[in-house]
Amino acid sequence: MSDSVPVPPSDRRTFVSKVSAAVIGGLITVAAPIAGLFPILDPLRRRSDTRGMVRVTSFAALPEGGEPRKFPVLDTLVDAWNKTENVPVGSVYVQRTGDNTVRVLHSVCPHLGCSVGYNASGRGYFCPCHKSSFALDGSIADPKSPSPRGMDPLEAVVRDGEVWVKFQNFRKGSPERIAV
Ligand code: FES
Known part of the structure; x- marks a missing residue:
């Protein structure tokens, strides 16, 4: 029981x-x-x-007519002992291409590394060192240009009204775009 x-x-x-x-x-x-x-x-x-990207400007700072503007690229450099903010690492041309889109080109000439200038009257870019010229989209404008390739485009996003760029350098003098 x-x-x-x-x-x-x-x-x-x-x-x-x-x-x-x-x-x-x-x-x-x-x-x-x-x-x-x-x-x-x-x-x-x-x-x-925007990981791996740096903010270069606000979208509002870009002219609506599509005229490119040059901006310095400031990054944070870290080594074993130091973290240094706002270090200039290069510069880029940023162009408004739509309501929320941009085109970003590296400002260094792919030929031998001179600084490319914007030619407002010609609506394109010009390198004074050896006279390479580039269209607004970065392609070679004059076939006699010694540059082996067009200007280097950089990945970019517009996030909350700010332009972020994945800054990258490329090998100079090479027809291929090789990141360094
Ligand atoms: S460095 Fe630009 S054309 Fe030579």
Whole structure:
């Protein structure tokens, strides 16, 4: 004969109800703070879109007519002992190409590395060192240009009204675009 005392069905139902309420309450307690973290983490998620990129200008600073503007590229350099912010590492031409799009070209001539200038009257670029000329999209304008390739385009995004660029240098004097 068993010593156990049978539990009335109504007590069992009460027990199950209490356990269910505790589980649901626990889930709500855990889920609410996690949901609350999303707005806080949002800038981190957005920053991941621009990882490896540097901000060069606001989109509003670019002329609406599509005239390119030259901007310095400032980056943060880190070595074993130091972290130095706003170090000039180069410069780029940024051109507004649409409502929220830009074209970014490296300002260094792919021939031998002189600084390319913008020629407003000719609506293109010109390198004074050996007279290479480039169209607004960076392609070679004059076939007699000694530059072996057009100006180097750089990856860019417009995020929250700011222009971010993945700055990169390329080998000079090469017909192929080789990152260095
Ligand atoms: S460095 Fe630009 S044409 Fe030679």
